[in-house]
Amino acid sequence: MEEEVLITAQENKTDYSNLRQATNRIKAELRQVIVGQETLIELLLVAMLAEGHVLIEGVPGIAKTLTAKLLARTVQVDFSRIQFTPDLMPSDVLGTSVFHPGTITFDYKRGPIFANIVLIDEINRAPAKTQASLFEVMEEQHVTHDGKVYQLASPFVVLATQNPIEQEGTYRLPEAQLDRFMFKVLVEYPSLEEEIAILELQHNGEKLKRDLDCVQPVLSADELIALREAVQQVHLDKKLLEYIAQIVGETRTNKSLYLGASPRASIALLNSSKAFAALRGRGFVTPEDVQELAPVVLRHRILLTPEREMEGLTADDVIKQIIQKIEVPR
Amino acid sequence: MTAILLRMKETFKQPYTFILILCLLLGFGPATYAQSKDSIPASQVPVTVRQFDPEQVEELRSDKDFQYFEEVKPDKTFLEKVWNKFTRWLSKVFYSTKSGPVWEYLIYAFIVAGIIFIIVKLLRMDMTNLFSRKSIESEMAYEVYEENIHEMDIRSLIEEAIGQRDFRKAIRLHYLQSLKNLTDHGFILWKPGKTNRSYINEIKAPELRREFEQLTSMFEYVWYGGAALGDELFTSARAEFILFDKQIKQYA
Structure with missing residues (x-):
């Protein structure tokens, strides 16, 4: 089947x-x-x-x-x-x-x-x-x-x-x-x-x-x-385009972040997700591909607020929170 | 004084010295002669008396720079007296020998706390999250989502999708139905941010996990892969989902 x-x-x-x-x-x-x-x-x-x-x-x-x-x-x-x-x-x-x-x-x-x-x-x-x-x-x-x-x-x-x-x-x-x-x-x-x-x-x-x-x-x-x-x-469904945009957009409004990611980050996440899917032999992108690559794409593009930095929070922690917050498109 | 007198006495004993002093005195005598009043000629220029400008005098008097009198402070006000009494009482309490150094430490603690408070206020720091991560996470609370599988009437939506021959949507709804069943029977914990693979890993029953993994692959190919489904394939796929939902009940 x-x-x-x-x-x-x-x-x-x-x-x-x-x-x-x-x-x-x-x-x-x-x-x-x-x-x-x-x-x-x-x-x-x-x-x-x-x-x-x-x-x-x-x-x-x-x-x-x-x-x-x-x-x-x-x-x-x-x-x-x-x-x-x-x-x-x-x-x-x-x-x-x-x-x-x-x-x-x-x-x-x-x-x-x-x-x-x-x-x-x-x-x-x-x-x-x-x-x-x-x-x-x-x-x-x-x-x-x-x-x-x-x-x-x-x-x-x-x-x-x-x-x-x-x-x-x-x-x-x-x-x-x-x-x-x-x-x-x-x-x-x-x-x-x-x-x-x-x-x-x-x-x-x-x-x-x-x-x-x-x-x-x-x-x-x-x-x-x-x-x-x-x-x-590699096929990328429109829902996943929105998902990528939501993740990157959240970095711009998140209270823990002083600087959010640029549209270049969205493009990078899009292209890399396609390559990641292809590397796994798939002809389409899944939310999992996006989630796995989000930290490596975003971590150097965002800046934490001084308060969060003093609390010991890292960019990866915030990215993880953002991913958990946004609903996976199904 | 006695020594000076003795020295003078010895000087006058020597005749040459005495003569020399006498000559000097007589020699300078004419030089010290003063002129008489009549020898000074009277001035012919009329003397004019200048008067001070009264306005200028008044102005100078009112000038602050020329006010040499210090202002005497009035007696302490009632509030000042109360404050002074209070500070005296505080110092008496804190520095009394009986109370020991504890109070002194308390003062230092208050000062340090005050400095920290000022820094916190200046930096606009949110100290509520200092000792726990939970509060940070709670700030990232889940938003209201468009869909909630627990509130949706999935069965009627499936029928609606089949009626519209939207088989992709029907497969998606079947998958959501399976997820709902798995959550209801405690196999998985539903959270919006979790991926399908996360749910697969959560299922402990190996048979059920394997079945769900296959269904997930199928759903992903159809839903994310943009695959078109014909009648036959959809009927077959639907049967797989219905069978899986029955299995969930068996394993529960």
Whole structure:
């Protein structure tokens, strides 16, 4: 009975088995090196499919950079890594004009941002000036220099890592930049079992594979673009559109919040929910997809009131309350 | 004084010194001669006596800067006297040797409490939620929802949907009916924010859970997936829901 209904439901819908196979291959490649961090890997894949940038936050030493670097390696695209430092200038990221005495002209030398996957390591080590240089490129996927617009190639994904703000020598990211990240993923310490697995690998002389060569590309840029197009075909019922709008709208009126989420957050939640559903082999979004992604989409876009912050409430707590408050559309 | 007299006596004993002093006195004598009154010529300029401007004088008198008399404060008012007595009594009570340091601590406590109160008022903090999270949650109370499965007449709505050949809606209503039955028999706790998967996880009876999981998948494909249902499929799906509702009663 159920199968019949499923067949009817899937009529004229995109087949997401290819997408699942591709993402499973990526996961398998990553698992050669990374122990645990399943949520991080899944969310990175969702963001890649939903054309979003990811901010990964966690204490040092929990494989944030390594995971991002390896994920970039699984896709056959241009990759660049920028280590953000306090003295980094916008031109170090975007590029600069270089004078050629022979031709008596200035040529634009492209910066490391011109790549398909850009890993910005420790993004909060650079001051606001350098961070602001990413505004245009992250949102519009092009760089304007000397009045000329330089388009970046697709796909373009920024994976940024940062240590928690409490760490010494870091700068808080501007709200405008935070809003440009689709997800903020909080990476936790590995579980006891995962830590034991890491130690066993080390103890048995197998050493953790830090050599990137063991991870092979399993997806081309064109394939990734095709998967992204498939994600766009995921069905999203109007009731769920309203549900997303209600959740994001509630952040703007909630008494515990000083700053609510922007419409960009609604769009991010919409696109990521589609990618999340596709990743699970479904051709439609359910309220569960929206609920699961709401914290990672909203947590960096909202600001708590000082009173709530003093009470020890976190952004995740408020998001949870909002989700519980709004009726799931049925 | 005696020492000075003795020194003078010794000085006058020496003849040269005495002569020298005498010469000096006689030599300066002519210089100290004063002129007589007749030698000063009388002034020919007529003397005019200037009078003070009375208005200006009055103005200066009334000027505050020239008021040199201090105002004597009047005697203390009745209220001031009462206040003074009260403060004296307070200090007597608090600082008496019998009462010990307890009162002193109490004063400090009052001062600290006062400072905290001022800070709280300035920051407009809501301190009612300081010691409990429950009150915060209660602020996020559930709103009035458009639909309440416990108040809806689901059976008649199902018949209405079937009559309109809106099978998707009918499946949805059947699913709501199942949720209502599960709640009524204590298998799940109905809350608006819960997802279908949350309800599946709440059901402890494995058979019932498995059945409900299948129905949930079907409902999701039809309702969220936008699938169209034909007569046959709907009849079959409806039978599944009716069977499940019977099972709930059996397990209850």
